[in-house]
Amino acid sequence: MKAEPRTILRFLLEYFDIITDLYDTQSQEGVITFEVLNQITEKHGFDIKIQLLEYKILSNVKENFEIRTVYYDLIEFILSEFKPMLPETIEKYHVSIAELFRKIREHIHGDKVILNQRINELSNEIRSFYEMVEKNTISLLNETRELKANVKKVDYREKIIRASRWIDEYIIPLNKILDINHSASIANKLYDVSEFSNKYRLNFDDENTRVNFEKLYFQLIQVNDNLLHQSKILTNELLPLIERIRTESIILTGWITYLKNPYKQKSPRILKRKEITVYSPSTFFNAAELFEQFKNDEVIYFEEEENEAEKWIFDKEHYTQKLKENLPVDNFFKWCNNTLKEDYKKVEIEKFFALTSLAFDADLQLEYTAKPEYEKIKINDLTLTVPKIKINQHGIS
Amino acid sequence: MEFPNHHRQIVEDLMAGKFILPTERTFEVLNENEEFYTQFFKASFNYDLKFSQDYIYMVSDESNEMLSRDICIFIALLSYELDRDGKNFLERIQYSEFEVEEIENYFTNSSYIDLILSTKQLKDAENRRNFINTLNRRNIIEKVGDNRFVFTSAHKFFMSFAADIVKFENVSE
Numbered sequence: 001m002k003a004e005p006r007t008i009l010r011f012l013l014e015y016f017d018i019i020t021d022l023y024d025t026q027s028q029e030g031v032i033t034f035e036v037l038n039q040i041t042e043k044h045g046f047d048i049k050i051q052l053l054e055y056k057i058l059s060n061v062k063e064n065f066e067i068r069t070v071y072y073d074l075i076e077f078i079l080s081e082f083k084p085m086l087p088e089t090i091e092k093y094h095v096s097i098a099e100l101f102r103k104i105r106e107h108i109h110g111d112k113v114i115l116n117q118r119i120n121e122l123s124n125e126i127r128s129f130y131e132m133v134e135k136n137t138i139s140l141l142n143e144t145r146e147l148k149a150n151v152k153k154v155d156y157r158e159k160i161i162r163a164s165r166w167i168d169e170y171i172i173p174l175n176k177i178l179d180i181n182h183s184a185s186i187a188n189k190l191y192d193v194s195e196f197s198n199k200y201r202l203n204f205d206d207e208n209t210r211v212n213f214e215k216l217y218f219q220l221i222q223v224n225d226n227l228l229h230q231s232k233i234l235t236n237e238l239l240p241l242i243e244r245i246r247t248e249s250i251i252l253t254g255w256i257t258y259l260k261n262p263y264k265q266k267s268p269r270i271l272k273r274k275e276i277t278v279y280s281p282s283t284f285f286n287a288a289e290l291f292e293q294f295k296n297d298e299v300i301y302f303e304e305e306e307n308e309a310e311k312w313i314f315d316k317e318h319y320t321q322k323l324k325e326n327l328p329v330d331n332f333f334k335w336c337n338n339t340l341k342e343d344y345k346k347v348e349i350e351k352f353f354a355l356t357s358l359a360f361d362a363d364l365q366l367e368y369t370a371k372p373e374y375e376k377i378k379i380n381d382l383t384l385t386v387p388k389i390k391i392n393q394h395g396i397s
Numbered sequence: 398m399e400f401p402n403h404h405r406q407i408v409e410d411l412m413a414g415k416f417i418l419p420t421e422r423t424f425e426v427l428n429e430n431e432e433f434y435t436q437f438f439k440a441s442f443n444y445d446l447k448f449s450q451d452y453i454y455m456v457s458d459e460s461n462e463m464l465s466r467d468i469c470i471f472i473a474l475l476s477y478e479l480d481r482d483g484k485n486f487l488e489r490i491q492y493s494e495f496e497v498e499e500i501e502n503y504f505t506n507s508s509y510i511d512l513i514l515s516t517k518q519l520k521d522a523e524n525r526r527n528f529i530n531t532l533n534r535r536n537i538i539e540k541v542g543d544n545r546f547v548f549t550s551a552h553k554f555f556m557s558f559a560a561d562i563v564k565f566e567n568v569s570e
Contacts, residue, residue: 254559255473
């Protein structure tokens with residue numbers, strides 16, 4: 001590298017806007033074409049293509065360009081614009097950490113130089129592993145929050161797909177890596193490393209190695225705390241949030257589909273109410289009464305009861321004639337009773353009183369003693385006490 | 398014969414088409430006597446009792462299609478309008494109070510106005526007010542004043558119906 005480190009750093013600072021644009025292009029397109037490189041530099045008014053290549057910020061890929069990994073990672077870190085990585089990528093640390101740990105354990109009493117080198121490399125791998133986990137959590141959180149706010153107006157169906165993908169492909173596998181209770185997880189492996197280094201940081205004949213184990217042990221305490229924190233973010237914040245986005249999107253997509261034509265869709269079954277009062281013992285009678293009052297409203301009619309007494313009409317003329325024929329009558333009331341008995345099997349009191357009204361005929365000459373004489377007449381169950389009246393003649397005869 | 402506690406209340410509420418909610422004392426009794434009540438309603442009325450952790454309800458062979466459809470339209474429109482308004486519709490429906498006036502604003506300004514006008518129970522403010530009372534009688538909402546209400550956990554019955562639309566669509570695809 002010809003240029004001075006400070007020159008490169010100053011260059012990065014001075015043309016940071018151009019470098020950011022190039023970074024965005026590569027993030028989205030994968031490469032930077034020659035045309036795009038020209039467009040970006042022209043837009044900012046600086047032709048810095050030569051320096052970009054000279055300072056090894058860009059490298060040639062056939063006829064296109066790409067930002068070298070070291071600069072790409074630097075800018076990504078500075079901008080905190082990490083892309084979520086598939087857990088398979090992180091999983092590779094499981095192999096490297098496990099392998100280094102196995103060798104340290106097996107050759108613990110071997111060459112001290114190699115042992116210390118392995119401890120240092122194990123420490124580096126653990127650091128890289130943690131940084132990758134942290135980057136992934138941050139990137140997933142950013143992506144999720146962006147999806148939640150839906151600034152890019154992502155379609156509901158696309159939201160479901162993205163949310164499902166992140167849950168199934170990123171978060172759940174990442175959580176497995178961080179699950180200390182899972183025997184195959186990296187976190188579990190780190191726990192073993194921690195216990196091992198704790199033992200040898202206190203009990204090893206070489207002081208330098210003891211110091212290295214001590215550093216590794218305290219690094220692991222910190223890393224374990226941080227991993228626990230990351231795991232909590234995933235399970236307590238990210239997973240519920242993303243699960244909610246997925247549920248919301250599914251429901252809303254369902255409603256929008258439903259609203260397109262609710263009359264063609266089947267609706268959920270709910271009870272059709274019937275007006276039954278289950279418990280009232282008088283339900284039947286109340287209902288019968290209610291319906292009958294409408295039912296009878298038109299057809300009901302009242303039939304007057306037959307009244308025989310009223311139907312019987314006193315034939316005054318007939319009985320006056322009969323009285324005349326029987327004159328003189330010694331006992332008028334007795335005559336009434338006997339006459340009725342002759343005409344009817346049963347003598348009603350009404351008929352009796354009707355017949356006695358003849359006594360008021362002005363043409364009749366009544367005769368009775370100064371001191372009234374009474375006698376009893378039985379009409380059915382009724383016993384009447386009546387005066388004895390004599391009728392001698394009718395009219396002036 | 399002995400019946401569980403609150404038996405009459407349980408029968409009357411379910412026969413009235415109400416959703417029984419976890420906040421009600423009858424919910425626990427029903428859960429404790431799930432087998433009895435399932436058989437009781439089946440044998441007595443040929444009705445099916447459905448249990449979930451958020452509600453218990455009853456269904457008959459003959460469903461109240463019209464009411465069910467109108468409830469779906471009501472919740473679907475509200476969800477859609479809340480989302481369009483930038484609100485988290487699930488959270489709002491689950492945890493917040495609604496004012497009738499707010500509902501009116503959403504419905505009168507909705508782009509689904511044709512559908513609203515063709516739905517008898519939702520077509521105008523008066524019908525909507527009556528409809529809200531119907532929802533209250535069915536325990537889908539709970540009125541907290543003349544003009545305010547909250548959704549009960551029974552709303553999840555309709556939300557899971559909406560989710561099923563997508564699931565079944567995907568299956569058929």
